[in-house]
Amino acid sequence: MFIVGRRKVILKGLGWLLIFLAGMLAGAYLADRPPLAVLVGRSKRLLPIYSVATQEKKVALSFDATWGAEYTPKILEILRQHNVKTTFFLTNIWLKKYPDVAKKIAAEGHEIGLHSATHPHFTSLTEEQMEQELRENHRLVEEITGYKPELFRPPFGDYNDTVIRVVQRLGYKAIQWDVDSLDWQEHLSAEDIYRRVLKGIKPGSIVLFHNNGKHTATVLGPLLEKLKVEGYQVVPVSELLLKGDYYVDHAGVQRPAR
Template sequence: MMSLYLSKRIAFMLTLIIGIGIFLLGNLSPNLSKQVMMLTSDRLVPVYKVDTRKKKVAITLDGMWGAKYTPRLLEIFKENDIQITFFFGGNWLEDYPDMAKKIVDNGHEIGNHTYSHPHLNSLTKEEIEEELVRNQQLIKNLVGEQPKLFRPPFGEYSNKVINVAKDLNFQTIQWSIDSLDWKEPGADVITDRISKKIGPGDIILMHNNGLHTADALEVLLPKLKAKGYEVVKLSELVYKDNYYIESHSGVQKRRINPGRVD
């Protein structure tokens, strides 16, 4: 009985201490509060979403295997007068060099999805660097200079991965809406899922060889336009400088710049 009393007392004291800590942290000056948060967390995150007042979103298509549906996708984008961002790996670029050129000729851009699509967390810094540099050189040789946007395979990242990418001047990109097209749930499910979740600054993940991706986009793009959204390339959505990324949400935000509207 005594041990139960002590356990309850300890739990009460811990709850009280944590509560006081949260209260004090919330009432610190903004600068000191920020310093405390930095000291207690060194976790780095990619850009998941962009904080913007404008109704701009980016559709991104990842590709490692196959290009069966890519010509139709390009036609759909052309009909809707939009440009998007593709993330390709080395084997795709080597298998479909002419398609890569056609994509860029149509005004789209290609981001880096590594050369061999490995689990980057299991690699050394040097191996991660080689994956990025080798694939970026392949992209450059095929279609010319492209934005240094990088999406890690499997959405897998760590401080090591992000720091290597940063040292090579890459922005590491994730997504805020997963279309789940890779599960092949049907075009209606994909369209409804994105339509219900969409908001300014969202980054949508899709795949160039998804079975229902083209069908979904054919319906989705007019819907987005009717809602007042503008679909832009990722390089036109993300901030290039004077920004920070919230560690708990992955939202990329502008540092305070009076008079600017993003």
């Protein structure tokens, strides 16, 4: 019994020694390796751009247009007063109802992006249907405003690898957002929306608003003033995006290629 017990103790000791040595070897190996985040930084999924990696205090404000235009003239007036250019993502549903407002958006120097023809869930469409939505949307935007869009925002923020692949194949960049104002929610006050945006914003952020949110125009002026005080420059989405080679990481952040 003593001998058997002694063997067990020896074997157990050897086991712990092997584990210790393996840990030492692994530590030495990993010490010469880059951090894991660097090794797996690029997303295996195809993602839209949610924000941009930058040290500059630049942000982009964007407005989706699918319903109504009651508050849009006031939004445009405030943007004009602050000498700020932004990006409007327009659907054909909206364009057909408010062509004159769309013309005014373009005439005042704002960027126009695609937001689809009929505002469907793109993940429920075939590739052919996606292409049709994009082509029809582009045609009408250009026909009404003269603008040639280069950006696309999926309706409902709904996408998968196939959606992004089709968008890129047609030569557009898919754009999401990292700060959602939730300005379409009726129960949120102007103060709620203002605080929500300020809390989330950072260099490289893309902020989502809607052209006909009930409190959007009320929030916009104070927000632009606050951003200016904090040293931020507000630019259209395309001006915020990185030029040259880049990749989109697992969080949707556009980063320069290494």
